């Protein structure tokens with residue numbers, strides 16, 4: 490099915506990468522994931538919070554859980570999660586659902602030129618959500634407004650997850666994801682539902 494013509498969002502170049510350490514501000518959230526299921530639950534909350542057009546920049550070493558998180562995000566969007574895997578050789582996978590999701594993996598790219606050759610820029614259009622593993626390899630090409638998510642190993646199953654919103658769109662996403670995640674962890678504890686922040 491052909492997608493209706495959508496207005497291309499202006500491409501904005503970002504400033505060079507800064508370390509995560511310097512980005513801990515009010516737009517940040519840090520939590521511990523004690524196992525893959527908790528990472529999945531976080532992903533689902535992010536997926537459900539997405540409104541369309543957001544960029545998710547994923548950082549973390551091999552096996553940190555970036556793809557595991559994207560699987561949760563795809564689930565939250567309502568995509569067919571059996572198709573979600575690291576697009577290491579094809580660079581970009583596209584999934585459907587409530588919103589189009591482009592899943593990018595820049596692991597094998599060795600220069601900014603190669604990153605551009607993946608066609609990543611073509612996905613910053615309309616309401617497509619773009620989730621990028623190894624985003625550090627293409628940071629200069631990413632929109633200024635993005636949700637940066639870093640996963641770090643603590644042990645075999647434990648990860649520290651740091652989320653940082655660098656713009657208004659991402660900050661709104663982070664607020665909603667936090668609230669949905671809080672609700673999903675409080676289910677069964679008899680807590681009352683509250684209206685989501687807009």
Ligand SMILES: Nc1ncnc2c1ncn2[C@@H]1O[C@H](COP(=O)(O)OP(=O)(O)OP(=O)(O)O)[C@@H](O)[C@H]1O
Nearest residue numbers: 522523524525528551552553554555556557575646
């Ligand atoms: N808390 C956790 N969060 C996420 N994954 C976890 C966790 N604990 C264990 N795991 C396991 O770690 C592995 C993470 O693999 P995944 O493919 O998601 O990593 P990745 O960051 O995408 O790696 P790559 O850079 O190779 O693509 C999975 O096998 C998952 O089951």
Ligand SMILES: [Mg+2]
Nearest residue numbers: 555556575622
């Ligand atoms: Mg991966």
